[in-house]
Amino acid sequence: MTSPGSSELRGNPYFWYRLMGRDEEGYDVYELFIGPQHPASGHMRIIVRLDGDIIVDAEPDIGYVHRTMEKLAEGREYLKNIPLFERATIIDAANITWGYVRAVEQLLGLEAPPRAEYLRTLLAEINRIASHLYGFGIAGIMLNHSTMFMWAFGDREVWVQLAEDLTGARLTHSYIIPGGVRRNLPQDFKEKALKAIRYMEKRLQDYERIFVKNPVIIARYVDVGVIKAEEAKRLGIVGPNLRAAGVRYDARIAEEYGAYPELDFEIPTREEGDAMARLLVRIEEIKQSMSMIKQILDKIPDGPIFHEKYYRMLPPKLKEFVEQTGRLKLPGAFIRLKPEPGEAVARVEMGHGEVFYHIVSDGGIKPYRVRIVTPAFRNVVLYRYLTRGARFMDLPAIYGSIDYFPPEGDR
Amino acid sequence: MALLDKIREALEPLGAKVEEVRPGYISVSVDAGNMRKAAQLLFSLGFDHVVSVEGVDWIKDKEIEVAYHAASYEPELHGVIVKLSTRIPRDKPELDTLIEVWPSALYPERETWEMLGIVFRGHPELKRLLLPPDYQGPPPLRKDYRVVEEGFIVDLTRKQ
Numbered sequence: 001m002t003s004p005g006s007s008e009l010r011g012n013p014y015f016w017y018r019l020m021g022r023d024e025e026g027y028d029v030y031e032l033f034i035g036p037q038h039p040a041s042g043h044m045r046i047i048v049r050l051d052g053d054i055i056v057d058a059e060p061d062i063g064y065v066h067r068t069m070e071k072l073a074e075g076r077e078y079l080k081n082i083p084l085f086e087r088a089t090i091i092d093a094a095n096i097t098w099g100y101v102r103a104v105e106q107l108l109g110l111e112a113p114p115r116a117e118y119l120r121t122l123l124a125e126i127n128r129i130a131s132h133l134y135g136f137g138i139a140g141i142m143l144n145h146s147t148m149f150m151w152a153f154g155d156r157e158v159w160v161q162l163a164e165d166l167t168g169a170r171l172t173h174s175y176i177i178p179g180g181v182r183r184n185l186p187q188d189f190k191e192k193a194l195k196a197i198r199y200m201e202k203r204l205q206d207y208e209r210i211f212v213k214n215p216v217i218i219a220r221y222v223d224v225g226v227i228k229a230e231e232a233k234r235l236g237i238v239g240p241n242l243r244a245a246g247v248r249y250d251a252r253i254a255e256e257y258g259a260y261p262e263l264d265f266e267i268p269t270r271e272e273g274d275a276m277a278r279l280l281v282r283i284e285e286i287k288q289s290m291s292m293i294k295q296i297l298d299k300i301p302d303g304p305i306f307h308e309k310y311y312r313m314l315p316p317k318l319k320e321f322v323e324q325t326g327r328l329k330l331p332g333a334f335i336r337l338k339p340e341p342g343e344a345v346a347r348v349e350m351g352h353g354e355v356f357y358h359i360v361s362d363g364g365i366k367p368y369r370v371r372i373v374t375p376a377f378r379n380v381v382l383y384r385y386l387t388r389g390a391r392f393m394d395l396p397a398i399y400g401s402i403d404y405f406p407p408e409g410d411r
Numbered sequence: 412m413a414l415l416d417k418i419r420e421a422l423e424p425l426g427a428k429v430e431e432v433r434p435g436y437i438s439v440s441v442d443a444g445n446m447r448k449a450a451q452l453l454f455s456l457g458f459d460h461v462v463s464v465e466g467v468d469w470i471k472d473k474e475i476e477v478a479y480h481a482a483s484y485e486p487e488l489h490g491v492i493v494k495l496s497t498r499i500p501r502d503k504p505e506l507d508t509l510i511e512v513w514p515s516a517l518y519p520e521r522e523t524w525e526m527l528g529i530v531f532r533g534h535p536e537l538k539r540l541l542l543p544p545d546y547q548g549p550p551p552l553r554k555d556y557r558v559v560e561e562g563f564i565v566d567l568t569r570k571q
Contacts, residue, residue, distance in 0.1 A: 063541035068558075070526070071551050075558055106433060233484050236460035236515025247484050254489035255435075345436050345480065345492050347462070356462045358480060358494075373463040373519070381518055410541055 029056055034395075036064045043406035046383060046399075050392055058387040058395065060380050066410040073370040078104055078337045079330075081370065083174050088374060089408040090171045092131040094123040094163075095350035096374070096408075097176050102257060102346035103357045104178045107339035110307055114259075116180040118300040121259040123166060123175055124348075125289040125296070129200070130159040131351025132240075132282045132403075139279065139400030140211065143220055148211045155203050158196050165189060168327075177330075178337065179307030184326030190297045197290045204283065212279065221276040225386040225398035228273050235385060238375045239353020240281045241402060245273035251349035262299070263292050275401035282403070310334055336365050350375055352403055376409035414491065421452045438494045443506055446497050450479070450512040457483045458493055461509075464519035466527035470554040474498040477506055477529055479516065499529070508534040526552040 035045035045061040069088060073081045085100050086093035098120060105111065112120070133156035140148025160170050165186055167173035175182050211217055227237070232245040242249060250267045252260045268284035270277040304311060306328055313331035314322065322328055341363040347356050353375025360369040379402055386398045415437060419429045425448055427441045441449045458481035467476040478496035483489070499506060508531040510516050523529050524537045528550035531537065539546065549556050 066541040068551050071558055233459050234514050249484045256490065343432060358463060358465065360467055369467045371463055371465040377518065
C-alpha cells in the first residue's frame with residue numbers, strides 16, 4: 001500500500017472515494033487524519049480508521065522532524081556528536097547523551113572518576129523528573145485538564161533551574177563527556193536541591209487531589225489502553241510503559257552504570273497495564289528519583305571530575321582556572337579522540353525508557369557508524385496496539401499516557 | 412562464562428562464529444540463509460526481543476552487514492546483548508524478515524529498509540517511515556550517499 005499522504009494519491013480522485021469506502025474485512029471504515037499540526041504534541045500524524053467511533057486501526061505516521069542523525073554523526077568528530085544527539089530529546093539531554101558517552105568510553109578504554117559518575121547520576125535523575133513532569137503536563141492537556149498542564153510545566157521549571165545551576169544550561173547541557181563531566185558541584189547546590197525536593201513532595205500531593213484521584217481522570221484512564229506483560233515483552237516496549245504492564249526491567253539495574261549500584265532505589269511496577277498504571281508508575285519514579293538525589297548529595301565522594309589522562313594535558317594556567325571555578329576546560333587534543341577499531345554498545349534508562357547506542361569505529365577520528373534506538377521509537381508501535389478496538393474519545397488519553405516524544409522517535 | 416558456552420553449543424552447528432566482544436556483549440555472525448534458524452535458537456535461549464535492527468555499509472568489501480541486537484527481559488539475562496549479524500552483497504541486499512521470531516523488529520526492519528535499502532522478504536509493510544513519502548534519492552545511510560551541508564548563506568544557483 002502506498003502511504004496515504006504521498007503525492008500520487010493526493011492527485012487521484014479515487015483516493016477520496018476510498019476514504020469512505022468499505023475495506024476488505026467488511027468494515028464500514030472512515031479514515032481520519034490527525035495532525036501533523038496537533039494542538040497538544042505536534043510533529044506527527046496518526047491515521048485513524050474508524051468504524052462508528054470504534055478505532056479499527058491507528059497508524060502512527062512519524063518522521064516529520066527526522067534529521068538522519070545517524071548519518072550526520074558519521075561526519076562529526078566523537079565529541080561533536082554529543083550536542084547533536086542531545087537535540088533528539090532536549091528535555092532529557094543528560095540521559096540521551098550518557099548512552100553515547102558510555103559507548104565511546106568503552107571504545108577508548110576509559111572510565112570516569114567516581115565523583116564524575118555521581119554527578120552524572122545526579123543530572124540524570126534531575127532530568128528524569130523534568131521529563132516525567134513534561135509528559136505529565138502533555139497527558140493533562142490531552143484530557144483537557146489545563147490546570148495539570150500549567151502545574152506540571154511550572155513545576156518542571158524548578159528542575160530545569162536546578163539543572164542550570166549544575167551545568168550552566170537549562171536544557172542542552174552537554175554536561176557528560178567522555179572521561180568525566182564539565183562542571184563541579186556548586187557550593188549551595190545541596191540546599192537548593194533539598195528545597196526543590198520538599199516543594200515537589202508537597203506538589204505531588206496537590207497533583208493527587210486535583211488529577212490522579214479526580215473522578216473524571218479515573219473514568220478516562222482506568223482500563224483504557226491496556227497492554228499486559230506478555231504482549232509488552234513481545235513488542236519490545238521499554239520504560240514506564242513496560243513497567244506499568246508488570247515487567248520489572250530497567251536499564252539502570254540491567255547495566256549497572258554510573259552510581260546506581262551504590263544507591264538504594266526501587267523499580268516501581270504495576271500489573272494493570274492501563275493508562276492509569278502508566279501515570280502512577282511515573283509518579284512513583286519521580287519519588288524514587290528524589291530519594292536518589294538526596295542519597296547522591298549525601299555520599300558524593302571527593303576527587304577529580306575528569307579523567308587524569310586528559311586533565312594532565314591542560315596548561316598550568318588552565319588547570320588553575322579549573323581548580324578555582326570548578327569549570328572544566330578541554331585540552332585541544334580532546335576534539336581528535338581516536339578510539340581503536342572495534343565496536344561497543346551501551347544502554348541507558350531515560351525518562352521515556354531505554355536508549356540504545358551501537359558505535360562502530362574504524363580507528364578514525366569520526367565514528368564509522370552510530371546506531372541510536374530511542375525509547376520513543378521502540379514505543380511507537382503502541383499507537384497501533386493500544387488503540388485497536390478503543391473508542392475514538394480514548395485516543396487522546398492513550399496518546400498522552402504513552403509519553404511519546406516525536407523528535408526522539410524521529411531522530 | 413556459562414551463557415557464552417550455551418550460545419556456542421546451540422549456534423555453532425549452524426556454522427556461526429560466536430565471540431564475546433566485551434563483557435555483556437556477544438557477537439554471533441552467520442550466513443544469510445541461517446539467520447532465521449539462529450534467531451529462533453537465540454529466542455529459545457531467552458532473548459525475547461530485539462533492541463535494534465541496523466545495517467552497516469562496508470563499501471570497500473561491497474557488502475552490507477545486517478545486525479540484530481537482541482536482549483532479554485528475564486532477570487538472569489539482564490545486561491546481556493547479543494548481536495546476530497550477517498553480511499549480504501551490496502548490490503543485492505535481500506534477507507528474510509525475522510518478525511515472526513521477534514515481532515519487535517517490525518519498525519526497525521522498516522527503518523533499515525528505508526535507510527539502507529535492505530529488502531526484508533516477507534515484511535508486510537516496507538514503506539516510507541521517517542523520510543518524506545516522495546523521497547527519491549539513494550538510501551541515506553549508505554556510504555556513497557554524501558551529506559551536503561549548507562553554509563550560512565544558501566547558494567540558490569546550485570542545482571539540487
